[in-house]
Amino acid sequence: LAEKKVLIVYAHQSAGSFSAAAKEAAVEVLKSKDCSVEVSDLYAMKFKATATAEDITGEVKNPEHFRYAEETKLAWDEGRLSADITEEQRKLQEADLVIYQFPLYWFTVPAILKGWFDRVLTLGFAYTKEKRYSNGIFKKTKALLSFTTGSQETMFSPTGINGDMNVTLWPLQNGILHYCGFQVLAPQIFWAPADAAPEGRSAMLAAWNTRLQGLLDEKPLFFTPMDYFDCESFQLKPENVEKCVKEFGPTAGTHCGKPLPPNNQMKAGV
Amino acid sequence: LAEKKVLIVYAHQSAGSFSAAAKEAAVEVLKSKDCSVEVSDLYAMKFKATATAEDITGEVKNPEHFRYAEETKLAWDEGRLSADITEEQRKLQEADLVIYQFPLYWFTVPAILKGWFDRVLTLGFAYTKEKRYSNGIFKKTKALLSFTTGSQETMFSPTGINGDMNVTLWPLQNGILHYCGFQVLAPQIFWAPADAAPEGRSAMLAAWNTRLQGLLDEKPLFFTPMDYFDCESFQLKPENVEKCVKEFGPTAGTHCGKPLPPNNQMKAGV
Numbered sequence: 013l014a015e016k017k018v019l020i021v022y023a024h025q026s027a028g029s030f031s032a033a034a035k036e037a038a039v040e041v042l043k044s045k046d047c048s049v050e051v052s053d054l055y056a057m058k059f060k061a062t063a064t065a066e067d068i069t070g071e072v073k074n075p076e077h078f079r080y081a082e083e084t085k086l087a088w089d090e091g092r093l094s095a096d097i098t099e100e101q102r103k104l105q106e107a108d109l110v111i112y113q114f115p116l117y118w119f120t121v122p123a124i125l126k127g128w129f130d131r132v133l134t135l136g137f138a139y140t141k142e143k144r145y146s147n148g149i150f151k152k153t154k155a156l157l158s159f160t161t162g163s164q165e166t167m168f169s170p171t172g173i174n175g176d177m178n179v180t181l182w183p184l185q186n187g188i189l190h191y192c193g194f195q196v197l198a199p200q201i202f203w204a205p206a207d208a209a210p211e212g213r214s215a216m217l218a219a220w221n222t223r224l225q226g227l228l229d230e231k232p233l234f235f236t237p238m239d240y241f242d243c244e245s246f247q248l249k250p251e252n253v254e255k256c257v258k259e260f261g262p263t264a265g266t267h268c269g270k271p272l273p274p275n276n277q278m279k280a281g282v
Numbered sequence: 283l284a285e286k287k288v289l290i291v292y293a294h295q296s297a298g299s300f301s302a303a304a305k306e307a308a309v310e311v312l313k314s315k316d317c318s319v320e321v322s323d324l325y326a327m328k329f330k331a332t333a334t335a336e337d338i339t340g341e342v343k344n345p346e347h348f349r350y351a352e353e354t355k356l357a358w359d360e361g362r363l364s365a366d367i368t369e370e371q372r373k374l375q376e377a378d379l380v381i382y383q384f385p386l387y388w389f390t391v392p393a394i395l396k397g398w399f400d401r402v403l404t405l406g407f408a409y410t411k412e413k414r415y416s417n418g419i420f421k422k423t424k425a426l427l428s429f430t431t432g433s434q435e436t437m438f439s440p441t442g443i444n445g446d447m448n449v450t451l452w453p454l455q456n457g458i459l460h461y462c463g464f465q466v467l468a469p470q471i472f473w474a475p476a477d478a479a480p481e482g483r484s485a486m487l488a489a490w491n492t493r494l495q496g497l498l499d500e501k502p503l504f505f506t507p508m509d510y511f512d513c514e515s516f517q518l519k520p521e522n523v524e525k526c527v528k529e530f531g532p533t534a535g536t537h538c539g540k541p542l543p544p545n546n547q548m549k550a551g552v
Contacts, residue, residue, distance in 0.1 A: 025333070025334060025335065025348050025350060026346075026347050026348040026349070028346045028347030028348075029347060029348075029349075055332070055334065059332075061331035061332050061393040061394065061397060062325070062329075062331050062392075062393055062394045062397075063295070063387070063392060063393065063394070064295060064325065065295065076296075076298045077296050077298030077299060078295050078296040078298075078299075079296070079299075079476070080295060081432070117333070117396075117399075117400050118396075118399050118400065118403070118453075118457055118458045118461075119453035119454075119456075119457030119458065120390055120396070120453055120457075121396075122332075122333060122396075122400060123331040123332055123333065123393045123394075123396040123397035123399075123400050123401075124331065124332045124333070124393075126387075126388075126390070126391075126392075126393040126396045127331060127332075127393035127397075129387075129388050129393075130387050130388065130392060130393050131393075133388070145443060162351070163516075164515075164516075166515040166516060166517050167515075167516040167517075169517060170536065170537050170538055170539050171517045171518040171523060171536060171538050171539075172511075172515075172516055172517050172518075172536065173415060173506075173508070173511045173516040173517075173536065174456070174457065174516070174535065175452055175456060175457075175533065175534065175535015175536050175537075176535055176536075176537060179449050179452050179453070179534060179535050179537075180452065180453045180457065180535070182445055182449050182450065183388075183389035183390055183449070183450045183453060184389075186389075186444075186445060187388055187389030187390075187444065187445075187450065188388045188389065191388075206349070236443075238443070241442075241443045245434075245436040245437075245442075246433075246434075246436060246437040246442055246443040246444070247436050247437075247439060247441045247442050247443075248441040248442075253441060263445065264445065264449060265444065265445015265446055265449045265450070266440065266441060266442065266443065266445050266446075267440050267445075267446060267449075267541075267542060268440055268441050269440050269441075269541050269542075269544075270541055271537075271539050271540055271541050272537060272539075272542070274539075
């Protein structure tokens with residue numbers, strides 16, 4: 013049976029919100045496509061956001077200089093991570109697709125979702141020095157940011173005061189998701205639903221509903237493959253700079269001093 | 283008396299860390315320059331990271347659809363924000379300079395510090411629709427990100443696998459700090475101190491020590507002024523696009539489709 017597993021990591025305080033409606037739409041459509049769907053409702057779970065020694069059961073190795081990544085790596089090796097982290101890691105490991113549903117807070121995820129990334133994506137479990145980016149541990153898994161904004165779309169353009177949305181998405185999509193190997197699907201952006209009329213909000217949900225029908229077959233965004241980079245400096249090999257610029261275009265982050273390719277963090281195949 | 287007030291918002295779990303040493307250096311040097319220095323030690327304070335209805339004393343206006351920004355705006359108006367938020371707002375309001383000292387977690391601040399931004403920078407207190415960016419509420423206050431990385435500097439270049447550090451800094455420096463009006467000083471970046479030899483770490487701290495001597499006289503980074511943008515769409519007025527590109531250069535976010543100016547989020551006057 014080719015049943016697909018979906019994890020929705022959901023970060024809104026209120027069941028009456030647009031974010032809740034977007035999450036519900038995903039649950040319904042994906043179940044109707046024979047997916048099994050789990051939801052991590054972070055506020056309802058009172059998910060712990062802060063990365064502390066309490067995330068480890070038993071002794072830490074170096075209490076005088078506690079280093080979170082190294083200590084949790086060791087705890088993960090020895091099965092001594094706290095139960096809430098272990099449970100989220102189980103869900104993540106089983107998933108074929110992960111949808112993060114949240115309101116954009118200060119140009120990025122709310123703290124409770126940042127805490128999920130900080131605590132669940134443990135060194136060893138989610139990445140190692142060798143297994144990152146296109147060699148990453150989750151390279152068979154798809155991931156997608158689905159979020160609402162407070163600002164209108166015009167403000168997030170390359171001439172807008174908030175700046176190009178591709179720039180704002182880079183640290184999240186490249187720095188977290190692709191870093192762990194995830195195939196990053198184009199983000200689902202709901203532009204300022206709070207300022208829209210009810211029919212505007214309905215139209216946004218209808219478009220999401222339509223997209224959800226084919227979501228699992230979508231192609232991911234392009235990120236420059238690991239083997240284009242020198243394996244020591246992690247800079248593009250000189251012979252690959254022009255190749256990258258010509259063949260794929262640079263990306264928002266690895267832009268090689270060229271103009272940023274429009275929408276490279278927003279649409280696949282650009 | 284022209285005594286300056288400095289707030290250090292510090293987010294590391296361990297007093298034995300490089301981040302702690304960087305924080306201590308700032309406290310010592312700035313006190314020696316006759317500044318008064320307050321430190322918000324977020325982990326020691328067990329600072330609450332998540333934005334919830336518990337941040338409001340008394341009734342919320344709309345429990346069926348709790349909207350954090352609107353509810354906390356109202357609570358701020360009426361003096362009903364929780365004591366921990368009010369105390370941080372007092373420190374922020376009194377400060378001439380704010381230093382954020384943290385380890386970079388997943389290309390941005392750790393969740394506990396994101397929670398400080400989410401909860402302390404209340405609508406009404408820190409920004410309004412009218413008072414943002416160069417018209418922002420904190421335009422007389424300087425702010426600075428001081429952080430350690432896990433990656434080497436080469437990885438964060440325009441040809442590096444992590445992408446241009448200017449791109450990664452934009453959402454934090456423009457989207458949070460400059461959004462609230464802060465004059466953003468060039469970031470203090472400690473590249474991979476954990477991988478450096480002891481003398482390398484000492485040299486990094488010595489350079490920070492030297493910089494701290496003149497920190498309060500530094501010029502801030504350039505962000506395109508508010509009046510260059512149309513006041514409805516918040517896009518650059520057409521007549522200002524070429525002007526911006528020629529006079530100041532575009533910025534990492536508002537790049538106008540031009541190549542990103544090198545170091546515009548890293549050095550003043552570029």
